[in-house]
Every structure is written in structure tokens, then in C-alpha cells.
Amino acid sequence: MIEKEVNPHFEDFLFDWSTKFQFLVGGYGSSKSYHVALKLILKLLSEKRTALVVREVYDTHRDSTFSLLEEIVIDLELDHKIKCMTSPMQLRFPNGSKIIFKGMDKPAKLKSINNVSIVWIEECSEVKYAGFKELLGRLRHPTLDLHMLLSTNPVGEDNWSFKHFFKDDQNRRIVLDDNELYEKRTVITNDTYYHHSTADDNLFLPESYIKQLDEMEDYDPDLHRIARKGRFGVNGIRVLPQFEDWPRERVMEAIGTIRDPIERVGMDFGFEDSYNAIVRMAVDHKQKILYIYWQYYKNKMTDDHTAVEIDEFRQSEELIIADSAEPKTIQYFKQKGFRMKGAKKFQGSRLANTKKVKRFKKIICSSDCVDVVRELKYLTYKLDKNGHIIPDEFSIDPHTFSAIWYGLDGYEVSDLKGGSISF
Incomplete structure (x- = not known):
């Protein structure tokens, strides 16, 4: 039995594995990465699986995803059971589950991966579209259901993550209107669980941090849209706003x-x-x-x-x-x-x-x-x-x-x- 207080907006997400893809987009401090990491640990404690955590650059794992997962393990008082190894970075579970870390800047190292049933792409908008498709090919297991978790701060609507999971005007492809997600906060469609979050969903944030995000509206509206509202849009000054x-x-x-x-x-x-x-x-x-x-x-x-x-x-x-x-x-x-x-x-x-x-x-x-x-x-x-x-x-x-x-x-x-x- 594990007891852990979590943000209410993420409670259903933590235990929902009904879809192959789970796409989380949100503003700064919304706690999306934290809850993805917690979800991963809970899943691997209950089932023997190999999970792959990916970022564009391998070295960025140490102070982000690996550090976050290690922090949660310690907070849950499971560090005597789950081994957090630093060389190479890896988490090993008592039931044989493990979490491994890779970077898309070293694609050759992906070829040796076998039986990965869960992939988490952190800051997926930084990964190239070709890399995303390569990871889909690495996601395979003879018996277990396959899952890919993608988390990101919103970027421009020209990014592949928006075009693939929401709208691609060039190819006349619409999967989900992002405004529907902002309104409903969670949407399940086309074998994808969509989740939107902002700093307001993180009950553990100090008011001073939220105030700091609010102030961005006065000096950087683009960053305010991304950081405070957690919404995709146009990054930069539009040439033809009309x-x-x-x-x-x-x-x-x-x-x-x-x-x-x-x-x-x-x-x-x-x-x-x-x-x-x-x-x-x-x-x-x-x-x-x-x-x-x-x-x-x-x-x-x-x-x-x-x-x-x-x-x-x-x-x-x-x-x-x-x-x-x-x-x-x-x-x-x-x-x-x-x-x-x-x-x-x-x-x-x-x-x-x-x-x-x-x-x-x-x-x-x-x-x-x-x-x-x-x-x-x-x-x-x-x-x-x-x-x-x-x-x-x-x-x-x-x-x-x-x-x-x-x-x-x-x-x-x-x-x-x-x-x-x-x-």
C-alpha cells in the first residue's frame, strides 16, 4: 500500500492506461512531468516491464527525468527496494522491471533496446518527428500492451507534435481541435488520452510563482500564453495578423x-x-x-x-x-x-x-x-x-x-x- 497526495486534476490520469498514446501539454509548474514519473513508477511496481525514457539530448536526463524519478522513489520511501543507478542511469525494481534512459542525439544506442513496452518522451516537441517515428518502431513486446507517454510545454503550431496530435493544415488532417482540450481539460479520442494543465492545477505551488507567471502578460505575451495558459500558438510576431x-x-x-x-x-x-x-x-x-x-x-x-x-x-x-x-x-x-x-x-x-x-x-x-x-x-x-x-x-x-x-x-x-x- 502506497499513500501519496497528488494534484486532483491528475488523479484519473495516474491510473488510466486505456490508450496507446497519452499526450500531456501544460504550462510551467503544472506538475505534468511529476505525475508522468509517478505514474510510471506505480505501473512498473505492479507489472514487470521495461520502460524507456527519452529526451533529445541524453545528458539532460541527469538533472531532469532521472532526478525526478529518484526524488519520487525516495519520497515514497521505496529507495530500499528500487535501485537508482547513475552509471549508466537506470532504475531497477524488485519485480524485474526497469527504467532506462536514452537520448535522440545518440540514435545508434536505440538499436540495442528490446522488449520496451512503455516509452516516455519528455519535452517531446524538442525531439524531431523522425525520432518520434523511430521510437514507435522500438515500442514492441510480444505480450504486453504498448504505451507511449508524451509531455511538453506548448510550442508553435508548426511543431510536429501539434500537427500529429491536433491539426495539420498542410495535409488537411484534424485529429483534435486544441481549443476543445483547453475547455474540457482531458479528452480521449483516436487511442490517445489528452491532458491539459496549468499552474492552477498544482496545489503545491506558492502564490509568488503564479504571480510571476501572471506578470509575463505585460512584457512577453507569447511566453505568457505558453507558460501561464499552457496553450499552443504562434511563437513570435506574426507578419500578417489579418x-x-x-x-x-x-x-x-x-x-x-x-x-x-x-x-x-x-x-x-x-x-x-x-x-x-x-x-x-x-x-x-x-x-x-x-x-x-x-x-x-x-x-x-x-x-x-x-x-x-x-x-x-x-x-x-x-x-x-x-x-x-x-x-x-x-x-x-x-x-x-x-x-x-x-x-x-x-x-x-x-x-x-x-x-x-x-x-x-x-x-x-x-x-x-x-x-x-x-x-x-x-x-x-x-x-x-x-x-x-x-x-x-x-x-x-x-x-x-x-x-x-x-x-x-x-x-x-x-x-x-x-x-x-x-x-
Whole structure:
């Protein structure tokens, strides 16, 4: 018989092994890691199992997961039964159970692991997606149920952990709306037990610590969302906070109501790591709204193959405004019968084009344009070494943003009085 006072929000979690995956996300000081560690010890005391605890870097275990597990063993007065060995780090139980520790920075050492029936990935957002999939392959046992526990502080919605367990806009995959988890606190679906926690769930925290978390809202809203509210979101300053994605039918219906819409097509060129990106746009100049309703997005495509795939533009004779840094490519398309011209470039044009797009009151994109949504919805500025934004550099290389720049060449959000533009 073991008696241990725990936080009420974690009581059901401690003894629920009904799912293969258990995903815990929470703010600072919510006690999620503590309760995962306690849950692991209780399970291995009751059943003979081998559990693997993983972090991205092996050496970080000593002062985190190993130290936490050892602290709980001592607190439960089980240190005379459970041996906490430091070289190599390992916990051995009287029934033959054991906990071993590995780091994804030494993947070769994973190959020697056998009969692991439980894996705990601490700070799973720091582990690469390829590492997560590798660990799934290591989770195997001939007779026992398999379980993977994942714990993390929330990160950006572009992280694999959010895309895999919640929403992946690029692949149009929705597993669980994270807002539902924040509201219900625990959700079980698709063989996954989801658990959300904040500092308020840890009854053992001093008020001074919670006050410190509350104060973050005044000087670092992003960190406050992560640390205090325990919620995923956008890490950094968004370039286009007015960006929204709507169902295609709604977008086309809205475009249909525009009087004298300004129709534009922009194209960015790419091949190996970059992409050929084309966007069709419609501008409601009066309302200052930019609509994006069609995209083309591919790489490793030679010009002749691209010309075949976008032949509809040759047939429709739509004007494509493209990256003028590729005059040879533009000339090739023109020779193939496409209406294409290069956008004007000048010193400071990146910043000028970014400011131009930011002047729209709304930027509304069809949800069918998955790559536009993926690149622009959560696009943030790159920061310099002092933490200040660089106004014409971004967290990723957004090819669709470049296509929008080129397509809007010659258009001014503030100055143009309406109607179409002649060239």
C-alpha cells in the first residue's frame, strides 16, 4: 500500500492506461512531468516491464527525468527496494522491471533496446518527428500492451507534435481541435488520452510563482500564453495578423460580390529547395481586402514540365507577374505562348512589398490553398541577436508570399482609386 497526495486534476490520469498514446501539454509548474514519473513508477511496481525514457539530448536526463524519478522513489520511501543507478542511469525494481534512459542525439544506442513496452518522451516537441517515428518502431513486446507517454510545454503550431496530435493544415488532417482540450481539460479520442494543465492545477505551488507567471502578460505575451495558459500558438510576431482561411465556396462567393475586382496572378520560381509558387488573387480595393483563391506549388520541376502543368494560363491569356531575377525563365514561358512579365525589383523592395501586403485590412485565403495557409497563417519575423524583428526577413522562406508580392506589382493599397490596371 502506497499513500501519496497528488494534484486532483491528475488523479484519473495516474491510473488510466486505456490508450496507446497519452499526450500531456501544460504550462510551467503544472506538475505534468511529476505525475508522468509517478505514474510510471506505480505501473512498473505492479507489472514487470521495461520502460524507456527519452529526451533529445541524453545528458539532460541527469538533472531532469532521472532526478525526478529518484526524488519520487525516495519520497515514497521505496529507495530500499528500487535501485537508482547513475552509471549508466537506470532504475531497477524488485519485480524485474526497469527504467532506462536514452537520448535522440545518440540514435545508434536505440538499436540495442528490446522488449520496451512503455516509452516516455519528455519535452517531446524538442525531439524531431523522425525520432518520434523511430521510437514507435522500438515500442514492441510480444505480450504486453504498448504505451507511449508524451509531455511538453506548448510550442508553435508548426511543431510536429501539434500537427500529429491536433491539426495539420498542410495535409488537411484534424485529429483534435486544441481549443476543445483547453475547455474540457482531458479528452480521449483516436487511442490517445489528452491532458491539459496549468499552474492552477498544482496545489503545491506558492502564490509568488503564479504571480510571476501572471506578470509575463505585460512584457512577453507569447511566453505568457505558453507558460501561464499552457496553450499552443504562434511563437513570435506574426507578419500578417489579418490573415484568415475560409472554405473555398465562401471565398468565391465573397469575390463574386466585389464591384470591379482587381484580378492578379503572381509567380515565384524555384527548383531544388525552393518552389515554383503561383497564386491567383482578387483585390477588393474599396474594402481593402485581398482574396487568394488558387495556388500551384511544386519543386524539382523543369520549365517544360511546369509549362504543361500550368497550360491553363496560356489558354486563358492571364497575365502572370513573376520574379524578374529569372529573365531567362520568363523568356522561355513567353516563347511558349504565356503572357508573363517580371515584377520591378529595387533596393528595399522586399520591405516595401511586405508593407504593401500588410496594409490590407483583411487577407482571406481559400482553405484549398494549403501551402499558402501553411506559409502565411503563422509566418513570423526573424529576430536579430538583440531580439528585435528584422522587418524583411522571416522564420521560413515563404514562396507564396513572394508570389503575392510579384502579383501585386504596380498596385498600391492606399493610392489606387479602383478599377483594373493597365500595363
